[in-house]
Structure formats: structure tokens, C-alpha cells
Amino acid sequence: MDIRESLVTLVFTDRGSLGGPRLSFVNGIWVDRSLSLKPTFKKIVKSAYKAAASHVDFQTKASEVTEEVNLWAEKGTNGIIKEILPSGSVDCLTRLIFPNAVYFKGGWKQKFDSSNTNDDNFSSLTGAQSNEFTILGLPYEQGEDKRKVFMYFFLPDAKDGLPALVEKIGSESGFLNNHLPYRQEVVGAFRIPKFKLSSGFEASEVVKGLGLVLPFSGDGLTEMVDSPVAQSFLFRTFSTKCLSR
DSSP: OOHHHHHHHHHHOOOGGGTSOEEEEEEEEEEETTOOBOHHHHHHHHHTSOOEEEEEOHHHHHHHHHHHHHHHHHHHTTTSOSOSSOTTSSOTTOOEEOOEEEEEEOOBSSOOOGGGOOOOOOOOOOSEEOSSEEEEEEEBOOTTOSOOOEEEEEEESSTTOHHHHHHHHHHSTTHHHHHSOOSOOOOOOOOOOOEEEEEEEEOHHHHHHTTOOGGGSTTTTTTTBSSOOSOOOOEEEEEEEEOOO
16 A cells, blocks of 8 residues: 555545544546546556546537546535536536535534524634734544544634735745644633635646646646546636535
């Protein structure tokens, strides 16, 4: 078992039956029938990433493939992600799609009283203090699961300080590991928002900027398929939902 397979098994295995969070992690590959995946690549994605490959007809049935992938994502996330591929994101020029989806559902270790839920401004809380922001980590129920799962909240001291904090997190190496609170403390009364977040963007230029340019060249996928791919298109979508319990 290599490190990739070990990571998937350790982190993304559902152990809800042990009392911990429910977790579903699904990977897939949709490849145009004009291409042939190399056996070594198929073996890697099947063993390490638990992904199955589907050969489809992008050239004449792009809309049907879009619907198929969206239904796959909806099933894999218990209905949370209903549209991992927006309408029009797949067309007759598409040759490969590598979608993945994560479903997570966990109960708080210390339950919130739903009767205390109300509309209010979210501006401050008590937690680990930094010079510019406050961090609070809330544990999920663990049961007999050996993994410990937390949700971390980062709150800038300045009401308009979120963009600067996001920039710092993304630009400073090791920022999260250096600031996450690992010491358990008893805190006073605090409030957290009830929210739903979703976003999506076309990620080609982003990954090119990070130096990943070969997949966008005509012969950059030689270890995946036997035939050159004229153009590669990457679309990334992320959807998560947090509900008070």
C-alpha cells in the first residue's frame, strides 16, 4: 500500500458505525471513447483513489454525460452536491473529466441547544488569541473512532479584516499548522453562525500559475492515455453545508 492509498484509507474511510462522523469520498473518471487509458494509470486510480473509469461519447452526448456525472455526485454526497458540472461546462471538445466529491456529516461533541438559535450579528468570540485574529476549534463526536475531527473558526479582529486574513493563510507556508490551537481550554459563552457555503470556478489559469502546465499541452497526458489530447479543461467546484444540530 503506497502513501496515496494509505491516506485515502486513513482519512476518508467512513467510520460512522463507530460513532464518529459519516464520511463519503468518491472519485471518478469520464473519458471519451476515442481515447484509451493506459493500464498502469487505470490500476493507480482504482487502487489508490478508488475511482472507476467510464468511457462515454462527449462528442455527441455531452449533455447526457453532464447529467450522469451530476447524478453520480448527488448520490455520493447524499444529495448535498446536485450540480458538480454546471450546464455548458462539458461540450464536444471535452475528452477527460476527473470529478471528486466529499460528503461529511458529524454531530458536535457538545450539543448546541437549538432553542438558543436566533438572528444576530456575528462579531466576536472567545478562543486562542493571535495578534490579528481569534481561533476556535470545536470537536465532533468521536465515539470509538480513533480519528479526532474539529471545525476551526477564524475570526479577524477587524470587521473588514477577512480578505487580509485569507491572503495571509494562502501566502504563508505552514500558516494553519502554526496557528491551530492544540491545547484544550474551557471557554465562556460564544456564538457561531449557521451557514451554507458553495463556490465554483474554472481552475485552468490557477493551476497554470502554480506551475502545472503539462496537462494543458498536446502531449502532457502521455502517462494517462495512449493518444495525445489536444486541449485540457479543468473545472473545480466545491460545495459544503453546515447545519445546527
